[in-house]
Amino acid sequence: MPKLAFSHPEPPRSRRRLWPVFLPQAGCPHRCLFCDQSAQTGAEPAAPGDVLETLARRLENAAARGEEPFEVGFYGGTFTALPDGWPGRFLDLLRPYRAAGLVLGARCSTRPDAVSLDGLLDLKARGLDLVELGIQSFDDGALAASGRGYSGAMALEGCGIVRAAGLGLGVQLLPGLPGDRPGLFRRDVAVTARLRPDCARLYPCLVLEGTGLARLWRRGEYAAWSGGRARAELSVALTRLWRAGVPVIRLGVAPEAGLSVRILAGPAHPALGQQARSLALWDHVRRMAARLGRAPRGLLLPPRATGEFWGQRRSLARAYARLGLRADNVRPGGPDFVLE
Ligand code: SF4
Known part of the structure; x- marks a missing residue:
């Protein structure tokens, strides 16, 4: 795929x-x-x-x-x-x-x-x-x-x-x-x-x-x-x-x-700035997932994004779960995000 x-x-x-x-x-x-x-x-x-x-x-x-x-x-x-x-x-x-x-x-x-x-x-x-x-x-x-x-x-x-x-x-x-x-x-x-x-x-x-x-x-x-x-x-x-x-x-x-x-x-x-950044990143990932044309099987996450990806206290975990992205299929990757 x-x-x-x-x-x-x-x-x-x-x-x-x-x-x-x-x-x-x-x-x-x-x-x-x-x-x-x-x-x-x-x-x-x-x-x-x-x-x-x-x-x-x-x-x-x-x-x-x-x-x-x-x-x-x-x-x-x-x-x-x-x-x-x-x-x-x-x-x-x-x-x-x-x-x-x-x-x-x-x-x-x-x-x-x-x-x-x-x-x-x-x-x-x-x-x-x-x-x-x-x-x-x-x-x-x-x-x-x-x-x-x-x-x-x-x-x-x-x-x-x-x-x-x-x-x-x-x-x-x-x-x-x-x-x-x-x-x-x-x-x-x-x-x-x-x-x-x-x-x-x-x-x-x-x-x-x-x-x-x-x-x-x-x-x-x-x-x-x-x-x-x-x-x-x-x-x-x-x-x-x-x-x-x-x-x-x-x-x-x-x-x-x-x-x-x-x-x-x-x-x-x-943490207002960090929260806004996490939300903007979520919005970007959501748009990319829509481009994929199917539910993603996982995501490779660049090291620079690990701190902000899930939001403060994992506040965005449910929103990502709706995209099909969870703790078990989001893994550390290279410099780019890769939706699998
Ligand atoms: S010009 Fe800028 S620094 Fe000066 S009083 Fe107004 S907001 Fe404050």
């Missing part, structure tokens, strides 16, 4: 080590309704000069210890809007380490309305490689309800400017914002897939203590996504983005020590 071999649906992603440098809310025009970068990044706000000094020491130590090369990412604020030439100063600091092969590249996160072609060309000349835009949504209604201060058209324009500067593009989406409506996140994902960025991050909206969103939530004017909805929506988004060749490098916020105590509502399960 013919077998069907197929690869993992996830596109290849960079295995480079990423060194984050946090500048919480630095350069931001205001504090957004949902944002508390100190809780999200675990870093307290600091003057750029202090962050630069700390980074200089860390780089010196890394060079002295002969650490493996890494990429540096400037996160937590609006990097391109830092005043007084700070973006260039940070990038200039990396230059000798880049020449020595310790620093492999540099990226930053920023807002889509805080980029200009001339500004990005200058930063590119000083060593910037990729810009992750905190788009959050391309939907005018959600952007207005969240007080982001730009439109969907401006968000698209920001992506175009990053591309025009010859830089890599990352898109960050924040599903479940105020103003959310059924289908909105799927439309945002479809727009992102068409843009084919170099990477994407998906952070379902959380209600954090002390934010404007917490006040809305307490007044009953905002309802957060449930964990189940987030899992289902993220798995659909993964399938769509993977098919477009877009690596999704983060699903849900990173579990920072100070974050969990500040979360009032929203899909904050630490």
Whole structure:
């Protein structure tokens, strides 16, 4: 009987080590309704000069210890809007380490309305490689309800400017914002897939203590996504983005020590990303099994997929059993999946 071999649906992603440098809310025009970068990044706000000094020491130590090369990412604020030439100063600091092969590249996160072609060309000349835009949504209604201060058209324009500067593009989406409506996140994902960025991050909206969103939530004017909805929506988004060749490098916020105590509502399960990945993989296997045209007799499982295949606590075992795949006929295999 013919077998069907197929690869993992996830596109290849960079295995480079990423060194984050946090500048919480630095350069931001205001504090957004949902944002508390100190809780999200675990870093307290600091003057750029202090962050630069700390980074200089860390780089010196890394060079002295002969650490493996890494990429540096400037996160937590609006990097391109830092005043007084700070973006260039940070990038200039990396230059000798880049020449020595310790620093492999540099990226930053920023807002889509805080980029200009001339500004990005200058930063590119000083060593910037990729810009992750905190788009959050391309939907005018959600952007207005969240007080982001730009439109969907401006968000698209920001992506175009990053591309025009010859830089890599990352898109960050924040599903479940105020103003959310059924289908909105799927439309945002479809727009992102068409843009084919170099990477994407998906952070379902959380209600954090002390934010404007917490006040809305307490007044009953905002309802957060449930964990189940987030899992289902993220798995659909993964399938769509993977098919477009877009690596999704983060699903849900990173579990920072100070974050969990500040979360009032929203899909904050630490394994949310893993659950969504497992569900997206199940959906792919289901489609491949349908292509086989008969019930599979078994499956050879690539080693890289063993951790996520059955889902957390084997939550997908029954769904796989409906396809005819059980613990006794799913066996370790080579680099590809093989349906027998
Ligand atoms: S622009 Fe980004 S980092 Fe700054 S306050 Fe808004 S969400 Fe937070």
